[in-house]
Amino acid sequence: MYKELLKKIREYENIAIYRHIHPDGDAMFSTLALYTFLKHNFPEKKIKLGGNDEFSTITKKHRISDSFLSKALVIVLDTSSRNRIDDENYAKGDLIIKIDHHPIVDQFGDLNYVDTKTAACCELLADIFFSEGFRKLKLSKKVCEYLYCGILTDTNTFSTTSTTWKTLRVASVLAEKGELKISDLVNYLNDLDIDLYQKVTEIRTYLKIEQKFGHITLDSKQLKEIGISPIKAKDNIEEIGHIKDLNVWAFATQVEDGTYAVSVRSKRGYVINKICERYGGGGHACACGVKQLSKNDLRSLYSELIELSTK
């Protein structure tokens, strides 16, 4: 199934790896896993990590010249559509391969490997590494750790509706092959320093509940008072979902240009991506987002989510 992918990897001397803008854990860990896997197995190849946006503590990235790209195989991970790829230069590659788990909206690759049943791009990547052909290559402890961490972040520690027995099986094989210290990895991802812990306590006080919809909405002034960036603040969206009665919840922050970026989540099968798409956003059925919303548009999106939450 992935023979053609391996053939193309073997064929190219230059390989560039990209992921989506505002990368999350799955985007970062999948690119790091693929990068490290290729480095170990094809030391003679030139492999580069693309993308401009940073992800908290992991900031590894390379400068990629046009001349490098013109002869390169470009692999884009965890990204559903071309306008979400971090760095439009990706298109200068000689051959583009998409590897993703989001609902299909834009098959921008010359080759597209999409499995919407996997809970994380890292789960799909692990499936690929376990497949015939790839199986014969070296799978290091580091690569297993990256993949496991990506699965943990996208499944919110195996708790999302996208998590299946296959996700757990893949995680289990990774844990075995990499001899992973499971609790250490969970601590690495989830532990907060005391300063951030206190900021999160403050953020919680902004929660508003309307029907079975809950949201935290922070404007620039409030973010400044708390002393937290819009992206870091929004990391706390999953917390709201722990409130028993809520079906749908959102976290919105005002960004530099004055507009709002909102992440939306749901449980019990409430489908939210169709609503978000009407506002120019998108994503999974139970986890998606919209950017560049005016205050009025944000309010009108909330009204639709409130209505949905009571159905």
Ligand SMILES: [Mn+2]
């Ligand atoms: Mn993902």
